Amino acid sequence: MSAEKEAVKDESMLLQKAMISRNYDAITSKHETGRKVVSTFVPGNLNELVMCFDMLNNLPEINAIQAGMRKLSGGYIMEAEKGGHSEDVCTYVKADIGQMARGNIAPNGKPFPDPDILLLSYTGCYTFMKWFELLREQYKCPTVMVHVPYQGDGHTTQNMRDYIVKQLKEEVIPTFERISGKKFDIDLLRELMTRSAKAEDDLVWVIETAKHKPSPIDAYFGAVYYVGPIFSAFRGTQEAVDYYKVLKKEIQYRIDNKMGPITPEGEMKEQKYRIVVEGPPNWTNYREFWKMFYDEGAVVVASSYSKVGGTYDMGFRHDPKNPLESLADYCLGCYTNRNLPTRVDILEKYINDYEADGLLTNSIKSCNSFSAGQLMMMREVEKRTGKPGAFIETDLVDPRYFSAANVKNRLESYFQMIEQKRRGVKSAA
Amino acid sequence: MRCFIGIDLGSTTTKSVLMDENMKVLGRGITGSRSNYDIAAAVTKQEAKIGTRFTLFRDRLASNGKAQDAEHLISDLERTFRLEQFLYMLSELESTCDGFVSGPRVVGKESIIREALDTVFKNLRSEAIGIYGPNAARKSDFFRDIAGSRYMALAEDVAKKADLNFDLLVNIYDKSINEIENRMSSDDDVSKWFVKALDRVLADGSTLNKENITSAMNDTLSIPLDETYVVGTGYGRVRLPFPKEHIRSEILCHGLGAHMMFPGTRTVLDIGGQDTKGIQVDENGIVENFQMNDRCAAGCGRYLGYIANEMNMGLHELGPMAMKANKVSRINSTCTVFAGAELRDRLSLGEKREDILAGLHRAIILRAMSILSRAGGIRDEFTFTGGVAKNEAAVRELNKLVEENYGKLKINIDPDSIYTGALGGATFAHRACN
Numbered sequence: 129m130s131a132e133k134e135a136v137k138d139e140s141m142l143l144q145k146a147m148i149s150r151n152y153d154a155i156t157s158k159h160e161t162g163r164k165v166v167s168t169f170v171p172g173n174l175n176e177l178v179m180c181f182d183m184l185n186n187l188p189e190i191n192a193i194q195a196g197m198r199k200l201s202g203g204y205i206m207e208a209e210k211g212g213h214s215e216d217v218c219t220y221v222k223a224d225i226g227q228m229a230r231g232n233i234a235p236n237g238k239p240f241p242d243p244d245i246l247l248l249s250y251t252g253c254y255t256f257m258k259w260f261e262l263l264r265e266q267y268k269c270p271t272v273m274v275h276v277p278y279q280g281d282g283h284t285t286q287n288m289r290d291y292i293v294k295q296l297k298e299e300v301i302p303t304f305e306r307i308s309g310k311k312f313d314i315d316l317l318r319e320l321m322t323r324s325a326k327a328e329d330d331l332v333w334v335i336e337t338a339k340h341k342p343s344p345i346d347a348y349f350g351a352v353y354y355v356g357p358i359f360s361a362f363r364g365t366q367e368a369v370d371y372y373k374v375l376k377k378e379i380q381y382r383i384d385n386k387m388g389p390i391t392p393e394g395e396m397k398e399q400k401y402r403i404v405v406e407g408p409p410n411w412t413n414y415r416e417f418w419k420m421f422y423d424e425g426a427v428v429v430a431s432s433y434s435k436v437g438g439t440y441d442m443g444f445r446h447d448p449k450n451p452l453e454s455l456a457d458y459c460l461g462c463y464t465n466r467n468l469p470t471r472v473d474i475l476e477k478y479i480n481d482y483e484a485d486g487l488l489t490n491s492i493k494s495c496n497s498f499s500a501g502q503l504m505m506m507r508e509v510e511k512r513t514g515k516p517g518a519f520i521e522t523d524l525v526d527p528r529y530f531s532a533a534n535v536k537n538r539l540e541s542y543f544q545m546i547e548q549k550r551r552g553v554k555s556a557a
Numbered sequence: 558m559r560c561f562i563g564i565d566l567g568s569t570t571t572k573s574v575l576m577d578e579n580m581k582v583l584g585r586g587i588t589g590s591r592s593n594y595d596i597a598a599a600v601t602k603q604e605a606k607i608g609t610r611f612t613l614f615r616d617r618l619a620s621n622g623k624a625q626d627a628e629h630l631i632s633d634l635e636r637t638f639r640l641e642q643f644l645y646m647l648s649e650l651e652s653t654c655d656g657f658v659s660g661p662r663v664v665g666k667e668s669i670i671r672e673a674l675d676t677v678f679k680n681l682r683s684e685a686i687g688i689y690g691p692n693a694a695r696k697s698d699f700f701r702d703i704a705g706s707r708y709m710a711l712a713e714d715v716a717k718k719a720d721l722n723f724d725l726l727v728n729i730y731d732k733s734i735n736e737i738e739n740r741m742s743s744d745d746d747v748s749k750w751f752v753k754a755l756d757r758v759l760a761d762g763s764t765l766n767k768e769n770i771t772s773a774m775n776d777t778l779s780i781p782l783d784e785t786y787v788v789g790t791g792y793g794r795v796r797l798p799f800p801k802e803h804i805r806s807e808i809l810c811h812g813l814g815a816h817m818m819f820p821g822t823r824t825v826l827d828i829g830g831q832d833t834k835g836i837q838v839d840e841n842g843i844v845e846n847f848q849m850n851d852r853c854a855a856g857c858g859r860y861l862g863y864i865a866n867e868m869n870m871g872l873h874e875l876g877p878m879a880m881k882a883n884k885v886s887r888i889n890s891t892c893t894v895f896a897g898a899e900l901r902d903r904l905s906l907g908e909k910r911e912d913i914l915a916g917l918h919r920a921i922i923l924r925a926m927s928i929l930s931r932a933g934g935i936r937d938e939f940t941f942t943g944g945v946a947k948n949e950a951a952v953r954e955l956n957k958l959v960e961e962n963y964g965k966l967k968i969n970i971d972p973d974s975i976y977t978g979a980l981g982g983a984t985f986a987h988r989a990c991n
Contacts, residue, residue, distance in 0.1 A: 503931060510846070519848065519931070533792070534832075538849060541806035545844045548809060552843075 135392035135415070140375040144356050147371065149236060151361050155184050156238035164308050167243040167263065170437045172250025172276060172459040176320040176364040176446065177300065181308035185361035186243060188259070192223040194235050196411030196525035204230065205526050218255045219494045219526040221262070228266060245307050246271040247300070252278060252465035253497040272303045276459045282470045284460045292456035318448040320364035325445045330372035331358050332440050337379050338429040339482055342399045344382035346389040347482075348409065348428035349418040359437030363446075391422045400425030401543050404478045406471075406505070407490040407498050408433045410522035413530045417522070420536050424543045430478035432471070435463045442474070468501045472508045479513045485546045486515040488539075493523045516549060518542035559785040561990070562605060563982020564598050565810065566590060566793030569830035569858065569944070571597035574979040575605040575782075580987055584608025585976050589699050589738075594793035596739050606782050607747055611635065614777040621773065626765055630758065633691075637754040639698075640689035644682065645750065646700050646737060651678045653733040663725060673719050673726060677711045701734055748778050786986040790978050792831070805985050807978050808836055808847045814981030815940040816842025819969040823936035826925055826955075827977065828945035830858040833925050835932030842981075848932035856924030858944045860893045864917055867897050868910065879914035879950030886916035896920065915950060922954040926962065935959060938967040942977040946970050 137145075158165050164183045168174070170190065178185050195201040204226030205219055211229060213222050227233070232240040246269060248260045257273070264271045274295045277288045301312045334354050338347045345351065354375060362368040382388070388396035392415050403421075405428050410417050421428065438444065439461050447454035459465075466474070475487055487509050491499045506517040520538050523529035560583075564573045567590060575584045586604025590597045611631065618627035651674070658670050684707060687693060697703060708730055716723040755774050759767050788803050790810040815825040816838055825836040833856060837846040850857065865872045886908055890896045896917060903913045929935055939959065945951050952970060959966055971977070 507933070516846065534849070537792070537806070541808035541844075541847065544806045544809050545847070548843050549845075552841075 133393070136390055136394045138378050138390055140371060140378055141353055143371055143374055144353060147357065147362060147367050148360075151184070152234045152236045153238075155186050156234050156236060156240060158184065158241045164244040165241060166245050166247050167260075168247040169250055169253075169256055170359050171252060171462040171464065172274070173359070173363075173437065174247065174249050174274075174300070174455055174459075175361060176317055176324060176451075177296075177304070177455065178247070179320055179364055180313060180316050181304045181310045183244070183304070183308055186240070187360055188224045188263070189220050190360055191227065191234075191240075192220040192525050193411050195223050195227060197414055198235070199412065199527075200227075201412060201525035202527040216494060218259070219524050221255060221259045223525045224259070225262060225266075242267045243269055245269055245303065247274075248272070249274040249276075249300070250459055250462060250465075251276045252462050255495075255497065270303060270307065272300050274300060274459065276462075276465060279460065279466050279470065282467050284457065288460055289453055289456045292459055293452045296452050296455060314451060317451045321446040321448040321451055321454065323366060323369055324358075324364045325448070327358055327363065327368040327372050328438070328440045328445050330369075330376055331355065334372070334375060334379060335430075335434065335441055337383060338427075340383055341402075341483075342386060342388045343402065343427050343429050344379050344387060344389060346391070346396070346418075346421075346428050347434060348405045348431040349391075349414070349421070350389050351428075351431060351434035352409065355434050355437060358440075389427065391418060393419070393422075396422045396427060398425045399427045401486075401546055402427060402429045402482065402484045404429065404475060404482065404484045404487045405431040405433065405490060406475055406487060406502060408436070408492055408495065408524060409490065410530050411525050412523075412527040413532065416532060417530075417535070420539050424540060426539075426543055429482040429484050432463055432475065435474075437462075439463055439466075439474075464497045468505055471501075472505050472512075475505065475509045476512050479509065479515055484515065485550070486542070487513075487517045488542065489517065489519045491519060491521045493521060493529050494526065495524060516542070516545055518545075558780055558782065559990075560606075560609070560782050561785055561983050561986035562602060562787045563810065563814075563979040563984070563986055564601060564787065564789045564791075565807065565976070565978035565982060566594050566598060566789065566791035567830055567978070568792055569862075570975070571601045571791070571793070572976050572979040573598075573601040573605040574976050574983040575602075575609050576983045576987060578991075580984065582980065582983070583612045584610070585973065585979070587698070587975070589701060590793065591738055593739055596741065597793070598789065599741050602784075602787075603742060603744075603747065606744075607638075609782060610747070610751065610777055611638075613780060614774060617773045617777055618770070621769065630765060630770070633758045633761070634754055636689050636691065637757045638750055640685060641750040641754045641757075642742075643685055643689065643700065643703070645742075645746065647678065647681055647685065647704060649740065650704060650733055650737050653736050654678075654729050657729045657732050662728075666721070666725075669719055669721060670725065670729075673712070673715045673721055674729070676715050677708060677726070680711050681707055701738060705730070705734065751778060786990050788982040788986040788989070790982045802989075803986075805982060808834060808849075809844055810978040810981030810985065811942060812836045812838040812844040812847075812981065813842040813984050814977035814979070815942055815969075817980055817984055818971045818974070818977065819938060819940050821938040821967070822940040822969065824929070824932075824934070824939045825977075826929060826935075826939070826941050827943040828856075828858055828921070828925060828941075828951070829943045830862075833857055833928050835925070835929040837933050837936065842984075846933050848928050850924075850928060855890075855892050856921045860896065860921060861917075861945065861948070863893045863897060864900065864914075867900055868914075875914055876918070876948035876950040878911050879918050880911075880953070882909070882911040882915035884912050884915075885919055886913045888913070888916035888920045890920070915954075918948070918950040919954045921945070922951060922958055925955070926958050935963045935966065938969055940969040940971075940974075942971070942974040944975055946974045947972075 155165055165186050166178050166183050167186050175185055195204055201223040205222045207226035207229045208222035234240045246260050246263055305312055337344050357368040357371050403426050444461050489502050489506050491502050510517045520535050559578050561576050570587050571590045573586045574582055576582050584605040585608050586601040588597055588600045615631050654674050658667050663670055712726040713723050716726055788805055790805050790807045811827050815822045827834045833850045835848045836844055839845055861875055862872055865875055886903055888899050890899055900913055
């Protein structure tokens, strides 16, 4: 089976792997170095602010993804279920809770130290709040929360922005100062944000290269790697800026040579279908899932998941001139904080801008934050674009909810349906 | 002649359809899918060719102006052909069983076992004439089912009389039937059965001109049936021994197949053994949208199979019994196992079997309605396909629910709807060459 084979990796992937390892090493050696650790989430993460206090950023979601990809999440989830967490709870939460119950071992093999503070800076996902409630119970450490108003009307207001800035000023910053013993330095924040914006520009360049034909990237399976540094602990670092330089070079080379994305089995040669994907991927069978696409010649040209940690392609940048306001805008602009009509608009725009053949929704059983309304969204996008949609269901990190035969069957049917529609009745065979 | 074949490898049965240059369906074949899709595909293809030979023979007789006499002859011939085929397979089964009379478990008992087997098969052979007699009803068309149930009954009796462990005979049968099922009958075998069957029919005092008929049969058998293009679909499709371009998704095949049966079709519901599909097609049979059950096969055909086992009934008896219901028990679960639990619970409360069955049928259809809504609802005309479309109680519930939710629509059900996927496949095969 291909899963046993060593995956083909670009230089940028190796670079990122090293960055992530270094971050895990820094976290697990906090007792030796005396640095403080913040646990927080990907959407709405305030990495620059965390860095201002020389604290380390640990992301339980990313840890759950890592556990999923390393085939450990199944055991963790069962452990959490033993502890009384029911079957329908978000599987990121259960993987995290189960991991703690089993010694909380980081990917580098060392135990995760307890965090010094829990920072909940995004409430667009209601489960996050409950998740941190559980973690607070476990770690008995201070918790600080930024309440982020939902964009129910499809736009943000000055009031919303002021409300978040007020929370940053009155709650988050003073708490961080207290925990870290460092004074907040807004100029340092500005400096970090300048680097963020540079990396964000490059990320957008990367993501938009999928407009090329053939597309040099896969904007779902591949983009998961490309967004990594910006979505996690590296936004605002020089490492992230350097990473995107390397990545851009790789992608430029592929554009110049009319090459496709690099899959775990090497370059994808044939691109028969250009797909937009809505919803997060499945992590437990990630390679198997991706293979179902590239084996059929399907390349993902745009995805909403690659925007969960920031909707940069819609123009947002961290702004050193207005640092706290731009952090507020960042939190407000998260993909799942957008209302359903806005998400429909975004997906419609992707179909048109990236000249895609259709919209595939991967609906996640245990993620209501993403899944609610997805079928209606898909219908609306189909209606507006005239391009066919398809709906599959998997899960984030619970391997029990990935039914490979069914998913493959539906994907193949979908791709063949696109082909058939494209050719029309005369040559429908 | 050029033939275009579609094969649908389902979880329960494998079906095939053979059509000619003019897209006329000449033959259909069905067999149990077993665990071996290669064999199932080959067997069902052979069955479709057998069906084709019958059609060609019928056409030939009709062209000789003997259409009416021919119908009678053909129906006798179909019966006797199946008898010949059954007898042939029985002799194969017998010699295979004989080969398994060995090993430590049977030491010292070989002759008594052989004697027992001999009696069982002798009786089976003499029963065969009755099984395939005129107007005889068979519970199944598959050799495994017919031979198996009779073998068990006869062997139990023989074992008791001979003071022999019945399990020994069961064990020998189990090993042998698997081997027999995985054996292919050749074109030569098929021709021989046709000739023998025709001899049997004509010997029964037919008033037709024997010479003409025999020559028509010889002509029919001499037509080569070329496999010009074969398209495979269904869950076992990747196991088919042909290239990827010849493989189509079952969604596309069911959509096109339903369109071929009823060109006005816009929405298709297919309830198969392990999945339920809601498909929207355009005026050319091209799929526009579809939904399937996911992660769970609740409410599929297999559900009824399980319920039939639980109630110790035949699958085909469920529908007729449910039709006798005076009221519909409320069954909430479409989970196969939970429904079994609900069933036992209701029985213990004294509810009538037919009412409970009516409730179970309704539960399946409610689940299908939900999948259809997700696929964009039901449009006129609405075509219902798959094994469950043969079940009158399911159809009754569907009619009711469709009318309640979508108003009066034209609902199509073809008696051969189990072949919808294969028909779509054959049509794709034809389109690939024309």
